[in-house]
Amino acid sequence: GAGVSQTPSNKVTEKGKYVELRCDPISGHTALYWYRQSLGQGPEFLIYFQGTGAADDSGLPNDRFFAVRPEGSVSTLKIQRTERGDSAVYLCASSPGLAGGYFDEQFFGPGTRLTVL
């Protein structure tokens, strides 16, 4: 079946612009995660959705970052007034949901490479 997809695969923007990154999770997965990965580093947790609600958004760096998942499936990560430091690969993952209250195996998309000039 289809895995997690992310669009666009690459996004180049200018400093100060607004961008939206989209994630289509695996059908039926209730949990969705956003991460940011810089070169040579591990993924950095940004936000976790359980259904439509953000169960934890403590990883969002500042109020320029916002994510939504209005119908409990597709999610959009929105970045306002982009800065050069926002350049990174943004990864999305989904999982069936909390298994017994614990995080279970996550299925990752290929990521969106964001470059802010």
Added chain:
Amino acid sequence: SQQGEEDPQALSIQEGENATMNCSYKTSINNLQWYRQNSGRGLVHLILIRSNEREKHSGRLRVTLDTSKKSSSLLITASRAADTASYFCATDPNTGNQFYFGTGTSLTVIP
């Protein structure tokens, strides 16, 4: 922030040898997972070990967990060139709803 740290940062071995990488983390966890990332591609889940488990096997992979030392190890036996990738541990702290990846070990298996 990174909750976990892998050791070594880079490892180069000959095909057929075993590869061992270690992960240390900071806070109490519900479970620990290992992921692989091939260059320029997405992450793939390898194995999950719960906090009440000490060892788990999956094919050529063996994972151990020592919660008293807050550490885990991943052993890949009889390595293959296709195992060349970065390997990350990831933890699910029992204090909230975050999920943290470590800094990764870059493994190169020379044919």
